[in-house]
Amino acid sequence: xxxxxxxxxxxxxxxxxxxRRLDELRPLKIEVGVLKNADGSAYIEHGxxxxxxxxxxxxxxxxxxxxxxxxxxxxxxxxxxxxSVPERKSPAPSRREIELSKVIRxxxxxxxxxxKFPRTAIDVFIEVLQADGGTRCASITAAAVALADxxxxxxxxxxxxAVGKINGKIALDLNHLEDQYGxxxxxxxxxxxxxxxxxxQADGIFSKEEFKQALDLAISGIQVIxxxxxxxxxxxxxxxxxxxxxxxx
Amino acid sequence: xxxxxxxxPLIQKKSIEALLEKGERLDGRSPTAYRxxxxxxxxxxxxxxxxxxxxxxxxxxxxxxxxxxxxFPDTPDKGVLIVNAELIPxxxxxxxxxxxxxxxxxxxxxxxxxxxxxxxxxxxxxxIIPGKKVWVIYVDIYALNHDGNLFDACMLAAxxxxxxxxxxxxxxxxxxxxxxxxxxxxxxxxxxxxxxxAKIGSYMVVDPSYKEELAMDARLTLSFSENGDIVAVQKGxxxxxxxxxxxxxxxxxxxxxxxxRKHLPPIPTSASND
Numbered sequence: 001x002x003x004x005x006x007x008x009x010x011x012x013x014x015x016x017x018x019x020r021r022l023d024e025l026r027p028l029k030i031e032v033g034v035l036k037n038a039d040g041s042a043y044i045e046h047g048x049x050x051x052x053x054x055x056x057x058x059x060x061x062x063x064x065x066x067x068x069x070x071x072x073x074x075x076x077x078x079x080x081x082x083x084s085v086p087e088r089k090s091p092a093p094s095r096r097e098i099e100l101s102k103v104i105r106x107x108x109x110x111x112x113x114x115x116k117f118p119r120t121a122i123d124v125f126i127e128v129l130q131a132d133g134g135t136r137c138a139s140i141t142a143a144a145v146a147l148a149d150x151x152x153x154x155x156x157x158x159x160x161x162a163v164g165k166i167n168g169k170i171a172l173d174l175n176h177l178e179d180q181y182g183x184x185x186x187x188x189x190x191x192x193x194x195x196x197x198x199x200x201q202a203d204g205i206f207s208k209e210e211f212k213q214a215l216d217l218a219i220s221g222i223q224v225i226x227x228x229x230x231x232x233x234x235x236x237x238x239x240x241x242x243x244x245x246x247x248x249x
Numbered sequence: 250x251x252x253x254x255x256x257x258p259l260i261q262k263k264s265i266e267a268l269l270e271k272g273e274r275l276d277g278r279s280p281t282a283y284r285x286x287x288x289x290x291x292x293x294x295x296x297x298x299x300x301x302x303x304x305x306x307x308x309x310x311x312x313x314x315x316x317x318x319x320x321f322p323d324t325p326d327k328g329v330l331i332v333n334a335e336l337i338p339x340x341x342x343x344x345x346x347x348x349x350x351x352x353x354x355x356x357x358x359x360x361x362x363x364x365x366x367x368x369x370x371x372x373x374x375x376x377i378i379p380g381k382k383v384w385v386i387y388v389d390i391y392a393l394n395h396d397g398n399l400f401d402a403c404m405l406a407a408x409x410x411x412x413x414x415x416x417x418x419x420x421x422x423x424x425x426x427x428x429x430x431x432x433x434x435x436x437x438x439x440x441x442x443x444x445x446x447a448k449i450g451s452y453m454v455v456d457p458s459y460k461e462e463l464a465m466d467a468r469l470t471l472s473f474s475e476n477g478d479i480v481a482v483q484k485g486x487x488x489x490x491x492x493x494x495x496x497x498x499x500x501x502x503x504x505x506x507x508x509x510r511k512h513l514p515p516i517p518t519s520a521s522n523d
Contacts, residue, residue, distance in 0.1 A: 074487075098354045102485075109487035184366075186482070196489035200469070202482035203366040208499060211479050215492070 007181040009166040016178065018047075022171045025161070025221055030142065030232035032149050040150025042232070044142035047175055048132035053142040055150040058120035072117035076105035078139055080128040100136050107140050107160065107189040107199035113153040122152060133176035134162040140189045140199065145229050149236070158198055159225040160189035163214040165204060170213045172221045186211075188218035192226040262449070262464040269452040275460055276305075281501055283444075283456045284398075286512045288405060290413040298414025298435075300514075302405035304456060306396035308340075311388060311406035315416045317426060318385040320376060328375025328383045332361035334390040334403050341395035341459075359443070359483045360390065360404050363472035367441035367480040370411060374436040377419050382426050384416065386435070397458040400470045400483075404443040405513070411435060412514040434517030441480050442509050443472040444502040448488055453498065455505060469498055473506040 009017060020026070026047030035041035038054035061067045078101040082088045093101075104126070112122065124147070126139045137160035144158040164174040165184035179185050184204020190197050206214060268274060278284070284305030293299040298313035320327060334357040338344045349357075364370065375384040388410060390403045415432040447457035447465035457465055467488025472481035479499070484490065490498075
């Protein structure tokens with residue numbers, strides 16, 4: 001819900017309430033392989049967002065009639081924990097969560113080589129433990145890493161960030177306050193290596209020029225997130241190599 | 250998840266793509282041609298506002314019901330707008346009875362976003378006793394015949410119904426709201442229009458038909474306000490767009506939105522000064 005635009009989200013030096021510049025991301029931390037049972041998993045802290053993602057599959061499809069003969073089906077469940085937001089959220093899936101599960105799935109699926117695993121399902125479970133604006137994007141960023149961690153062949157990772165408009169200025173990576181009191185919000189996901197956009201949504205009011213500026217800013221932010229994703233994945237394998245070589249000598 | 254009955258033979262997709270390579274479509278349209286739009290307003294007397302929107306053979310009905318209720322706690326001085334779209338089995342052999350699925354929810358939310366973000370209805374004028382009693386606008390949309398592009402059809406039906414809504418005037422006496430016999434239109438600021446594109450293979454078409462939707466890899470819905478600002482965007486389906494494709498859709502979509510808007514009822518004038 002957009003409220004009246006009386007709230008000052010930028011100070012006189014042009015800095016945001018949390019001290020960031022307009023083109024600055026919040027601190028980002030990604031950990032890979034955090035859950036033992038899942039085939040792949042990742043944990044992300046993006047600003048105050050804390051999100052955990054598990055990937056199961058490719059595995060048998062239940063119910064069976066959902067099976068596709070030529071490719072795997074991808075299923076995504078985006079869910080917010082009741083304690084993730086200031087006012088307790090009912091654990092039942094809301095309309096928002098239903099829509100977000102759909103758009104997140106459609107943002108990830110273009111990257112997955114689904115035709116390699118006919119008659120199977122790849123399940124992605126996203127649990128938002130703490131929300132602070134931009135949860136769908138942080139979820140996509142973490143889910144792509146979890147899919148890679150599960151060893152699922154992919155064309156590229158998918159990285160995402162939201163851009164928006166606060167006090168008339170285009171800003172990168174909105175937090176909850178900026179999303180709530182700003183004039184527009186535009187989540188974007190990309191396969192950064194392939195330069196293709198797999199999620200694009202917007203609400204609020206953007207002129208054509210602002211829209212272009214926002215999309216350009218999102219793309220530059222996504223490059224930074226992409227680097228962090230690859231670093232996180234590498235770190236896991238470096239650790240593994242150290243364990244193996246350390247044990248062998 | 251795509252339902253099995255929605256899978257089309259690959260050969261049909263190939264033939265659509267082969268046509269598009271020549272700049273042609275199955276129904277003879279050019280890639281940027283919209284089908285004919287028809288709007289019938291005040292179709293339902295019992296509703297405060299209603300409209301049937303047709304895009305080619307696609308047909309959608311929307312009805313507006315107004316009631317008095319409590320505001321949301323975070324917007325005590327604003328009316329409430331609730332948009333609900335349902336893809337009922339009457340409209341297509343691929344729709345099944347049951348609670349709204351994710352497609353229904355997505356359409357509802359995209360239509361809602363277009364109306365809300367554009368501030369089409371000035372909700373701040375619909376609080377009768379701020380914090381206590383506000384108007385609640387229910388917009389219920391039902392698909393009647395699905396021949397593609399339900400997103401735009403639902404948007405057209407919803408906005409047309411809102412534009413023609415007549416609600417009772419009210420007076421407040423001793424902190425009680427009284428409804429009067431006299432009617433007035435809603436406070437409307439702008440008429441948002443959505444334009445949907447389908448990407449089939451490497452080609453983009455506007456206003457996809459049902460057959461084209463079966464073949465499409467990705468969908469992009471852009472909503473524009475009267476002055477050409479972008480008020481809602483939704484990419485759908487497991488395909489992708491390049492940067493250039495999006496910018497192109499923006500240019501073409503904005504032009505098309507102006508043509509489509511001509512079919513909408515005018516902005517009611519008498520509401521502007523209450």
